[in-house]
Amino acid sequence: MKPVRVSFLLRMPMIVPPAPKTLDAVLSWAAVRQAEFAGALDPLEHQHETGIARHVVDDEWCPMASYVEVVGMSEPEPFHYIKRQKLESYTEAWLNGVLKTRPAFDSQRGNTKAGLYVQSSCWVERITAWAVLDDEDRFRQLLPWVTHIGKLHHHDFGAVRSFEIEEEATAVAKWSKRPLPQGSDYGAESHVMAMGGLRAPYWKRSEYRPILVPLD
Structure with a gap:
């Protein structure tokens, strides 16, 4: 170690x-x-x-x-960008085996939504x-x-x-x-209970569970 x-x-x-x-x-x-x-x-x-x-x-x-x-x-600054979506791109990816399941395409909502977005950037x-x-x-x-x-x-x-x-x-x-597992001695005084991920993939909500997260 x-x-x-x-x-x-x-x-x-x-x-x-x-x-x-x-x-x-x-x-x-x-x-x-x-x-x-x-x-x-x-x-x-x-x-x-x-x-x-x-x-x-x-x-x-x-x-x-x-x-x-x-x-x-540094002080955050806005960054504007356009997210374009094309049905052909998803169809081609599925036919080539990049996507495991046939995609549900909707340019108005969900993961395939197109639009103008703003994020904050900083040095x-x-x-x-x-x-x-x-x-x-x-x-x-x-x-x-x-x-x-x-x-x-x-x-x-x-x-x-x-x-x-x-x-x-x-x-x-x-x-x-x-984030720590429940019962961890490391989190006895510095962490509180929450729901979340313990390891990658952190974005996968189906793997969320009761965990300990830092107070600050």
Whole structure:
């Protein structure tokens, strides 16, 4: 087990995070991208192969990686963008096997809705997080695959310029500033009950369960 601090410097502004993001979520995204590039049949099967140790409580577990801390955030500025949708794009993706089920297309609502959107963007000094590793080589292998952090990476927001990883003893305590399983000793005084995800994919609401989240 190795406690570390990881810092990222960005070369582009990032979209202001709508909610806290964990370091393992960033690394899971990188693991899936790497698996896709390698031609894996199911890239999502590799989403937890990040080199981050696991905190296990009874039958539940979470990665030992903290929320990312955004340091030196500038005043937010609005970014307007148009989201265009074409039925042909979804049909072609389904026929090519990219989508597992036939898509339901509606340009007026849902995930396929087209429209004009506004997000808030900002420059940041750096992004920092803490973790405990059980496979440092795997963790270091994935870091170059973290090309962006945050939303709208296809517009190049949150583009990573460089990263730095250092051993840091305080990570043994700091990693637990994140969602924890119920009954975790790490969250006895600093966390409260909520519903949410313990590990990737955090967006999948069907996997939400009672958890502990930091008070602040």
